[in-house]
Amino acid sequence: MSVLVYTESENGKFKKTAFEAASYASEVAKLLGTEVVAVAVNADNPGELAGYGVDKTLVVKNDKLSNFNEKAYADILAQAAGKSASSVVILSSSANAKYLAPVLAVALNAGYASNVIALPESTAPFTVKRTAFTNKAFSLTEINTPVKVLGIAKNSYGVIAAEGKGETEEFSPELGADDFSTEVVSVDKVTGKVSIADAEIVVSGGRGLKGPENWGMIEELADVLGAATACSKPVSDLGWRPHGEHVGQTGKPVASNLYIAVGISGAIQHLAGINASKVKVVINNDPEAPFFKAADYGVVGDAFDVVPRLTEKLKEFKANNA
Amino acid sequence: MKILVCISHVPDTTSKINFTEGDSRFDTNGVQFVINPNDEFGLTRAMWFKEQQGATVTVVNVGPADTEPTLRKALAIGADEAIRVNAEPTDGYYVAKQLARVVSEGNYDLIIAGRESIDYNGGMVPGMLASLCGANFVNTCIGIEVDGNSANVTREIDGGKEILKTTLPLVIGGQKGLVEEKDLKIPNMRGIMMARKKALNVLEPVEAETMTKAVSFEKPAPKGAVKLVSPDNLDELISLLHNEAKVI
Numbered sequence: 001m002s003v004l005v006y007t008e009s010e011n012g013k014f015k016k017t018a019f020e021a022a023s024y025a026s027e028v029a030k031l032l033g034t035e036v037v038a039v040a041v042n043a044d045n046p047g048e049l050a051g052y053g054v055d056k057t058l059v060v061k062n063d064k065l066s067n068f069n070e071k072a073y074a075d076i077l078a079q080a081a082g083k084s085a086s087s088v089v090i091l092s093s094s095a096n097a098k099y100l101a102p103v104l105a106v107a108l109n110a111g112y113a114s115n116v117i118a119l120p121e122s123t124a125p126f127t128v129k130r131t132a133f134t135n136k137a138f139s140l141t142e143i144n145t146p147v148k149v150l151g152i153a154k155n156s157y158g159v160i161a162a163e164g165k166g167e168t169e170e171f172s173p174e175l176g177a178d179d180f181s182t183e184v185v186s187v188d189k190v191t192g193k194v195s196i197a198d199a200e201i202v203v204s205g206g207r208g209l210k211g212p213e214n215w216g217m218i219e220e221l222a223d224v225l226g227a228a229t230a231c232s233k234p235v236s237d238l239g240w241r242p243h244g245e246h247v248g249q250t251g252k253p254v255a256s257n258l259y260i261a262v263g264i265s266g267a268i269q270h271l272a273g274i275n276a277s278k279v280k281v282v283i284n285n286d287p288e289a290p291f292f293k294a295a296d297y298g299v300v301g302d303a304f305d306v307v308p309r310l311t312e313k314l315k316e317f318k319a320n321n322a
Numbered sequence: 323m324k325i326l327v328c329i330s331h332v333p334d335t336t337s338k339i340n341f342t343e344g345d346s347r348f349d350t351n352g353v354q355f356v357i358n359p360n361d362e363f364g365l366t367r368a369m370w371f372k373e374q375q376g377a378t379v380t381v382v383n384v385g386p387a388d389t390e391p392t393l394r395k396a397l398a399i400g401a402d403e404a405i406r407v408n409a410e411p412t413d414g415y416y417v418a419k420q421l422a423r424v425v426s427e428g429n430y431d432l433i434i435a436g437r438e439s440i441d442y443n444g445g446m447v448p449g450m451l452a453s454l455c456g457a458n459f460v461n462t463c464i465g466i467e468v469d470g471n472s473a474n475v476t477r478e479i480d481g482g483k484e485i486l487k488t489t490l491p492l493v494i495g496g497q498k499g500l501v502e503e504k505d506l507k508i509p510n511m512r513g514i515m516m517a518r519k520k521a522l523n524v525l526e527p528v529e530a531e532t533m534t535k536a537v538s539f540e541k542p543a544p545k546g547a548v549k550l551v552s553p554d555n556l557d558e559l560i561s562l563l564h565n566e567a568k569v570i
């Protein structure tokens with residue numbers, strides 16, 4: 001038996017989601033009294049996973065896999081799960097992992113629970129807590145198949161050091177032509193900018209900023225904090241910011257450590273998408289804005305006055321605490 | 323081209339979420355149901371294919387009779403016909419199995435579903451459906467063009483987007499971006515009148531397993547009051563974020 005974990009990498013380096021998924025897998029393995037097997041595709045240092053409780057890493061090296069492809073990756077993981085007699089398969093909640101998980105679940109004839117936020121409450125029956133209704137509620141979900149697939153919500157478990165055996169083994173699963181029936185033509189990734197999915201801190205602007213020409217101060221605030229930038233839905237609908245920045249119930253979910261909302265009223269659909277963030281700060285000139293009910297810290301003030309001063313003060317703070 | 327748009331029937335985004343029967347069921351009392359927003363974008367894109375490329379558009383829902391107004395709305399927006407599979411959508415796998423049967427009986431070329439339903443947020447039906455039908459699959463889809471049997475698809479990835487090339491039959495998990503918000507179709511009077519005459523076929527479900535079960539629900543603990551900081555004292559905000567919240 002084993003717990004299998006998919007450890008994502010990009011350009012050969014493991015992503016933080018890989019370590020978080022491995023940490024979670026290692027605790028599940030303890031609960032089940034078994035070991036953790038990781039699958040790493042084209043990663044440079046598979047040994048790194050030992051520090052997060054991984055006992056064995058199946059190392060796949062294949063140039064055909066340099067672009068993510070859900071069918072091929074599902075095929076690899078299904079073969080790894082078969083070979084390792086895995087009863088639980090753990091994935092992160094990255095865009096790629098969410099693409100892969102349902103396909104893998106069908107291949108394994110496994111029940112799948114997405115957005116899982118904590119360790120299983122029990123292993124027989126197998127129950128996990130997951131978010132539902134876009135973070136307006138949690139659901140305790142039972143999976144009743146012999147093999148289970150879990151998608152772990154971002155930032156819900158954390159990266160936790162643990163000692164694993166850290167063995168590595170070359171793994172060359174068989175891939176069919178059909179695995180490559182969808183081909184990546186081009187990838188357009190904003191470089192040098194933190195993505196909302198990876199960000200620890202997100203600075204977000206709303207319609208209160210009046211127009212796209214005023215986003216400079218949002219970007220500067222984000223820069224000092226090493227944060228990603230985001231926006232409310234009307235802001236992207238108006239074309240002030242790209243769609244990829246729209247967060248909320250119908251946009252991207254945000255599960256950062258800190259979410260700073262500037263000139264955003266705090267409509268229920270906006271809050272639904274950012275509720276999973278740990279600490280929320282609102283800057284708004286209307287003390288009656290609903291966001292103040294959802295936030296941990298608030299400043300009632302004009303964004304055009306507060307944000308530039310906050311940025312300056314943070315620069316000083318960073319310089320003194322570097 | 324034959325298009326199938328999968329419509330999930332969900333509480334309106336402003337709904338208060340409550341549970342009944344010992345927190346084991348979603349309380350639909352007073353809740354307004356709508357077409358899942360991700361599916362609305364997909365349906366509007368399907369209308370584009372109908373107008374520009376002569377596609378026929380069928381909408382489908384797996385659900386009990388009370389989802390019919392949602393399907394009628396999709397017909398009023400312009401879908402040609404609707405199918406309802408008469409069953410409780412108990413879990414994602416069960417729904418995907420029902421949809422797979424509709425796909426195989428109807429020989430659809432393009433199946434448009436949403437990235438996720440905003441109620442249970444499973445994000446699993448489109449991928450499972452694609453696997454069950456042996457179709458290609460593109461998730462978080464924000465753009466699609468079809469030419470004959472081939473499709474050029476844009477997918478949102480973490481921190482950007484990528485362009486993919488694939489072939490039909492294809493399932494997409496769509497979202498905003500597929501069409502612009504301002505282009506979303508809303509039913510007009512004529513559409514509503516015409517929808518009454520369009521076919522809404524009810525199918526009995528096929529035998530299928532459920533693999534997961536929502537045992538109970540709970541709501542997040544109410545949070546404490548906001549700490550207000552004066553705009554003249556931003557040092558305090560920094561100090562709170564550093565020392566108290568420990569996030570910077």
Ligand SMILES: Cc1cc2nc3c(=O)[nH]c(=O)nc-3n(C[C@H](O)[C@H](O)[C@H](O)COP(=O)(O)OP(=O)(O)OC[C@H]3O[C@@H](n4cnc5c(N)ncnc54)[C@H](O)[C@@H]3O)c2cc1C
Nearest residue numbers: 206207208232233248249250263264265269270285286303
């Ligand atoms: C089906 C549906 C889905 C939706 N999904 C989403 C979603 O996913 N995400 C989302 O964000 N919204 C969503 N919405 C829209 C949502 O209901 C709100 O309309 C939207 O979030 C409001 O955006 P906003 O706060 O930027 O703008 P507004 O509501 O216009 O608020 C602007 C705020 O800025 C403040 N302000 C103005 N000037 C200043 C200043 N100088 N300094 C400081 N503050 C200032 C105002 O006091 C106000 O509170 C959805 C709506 C529907 C119907």
Ligand SMILES: Nc1ncnc2c1ncn2[C@@H]1O[C@H](COP(=O)(O)O)[C@@H](O)[C@H]1O
Nearest residue numbers: 328384411435436438439444445446447
């Ligand atoms: N009961 C259902 N009937 C028809 N389509 C559904 C149903 N449930 C989910 N879908 C489709 O699958 C998508 C993702 O749903 P989910 O996997 O439940 O998050 C939705 O946006 C719909 O397109």
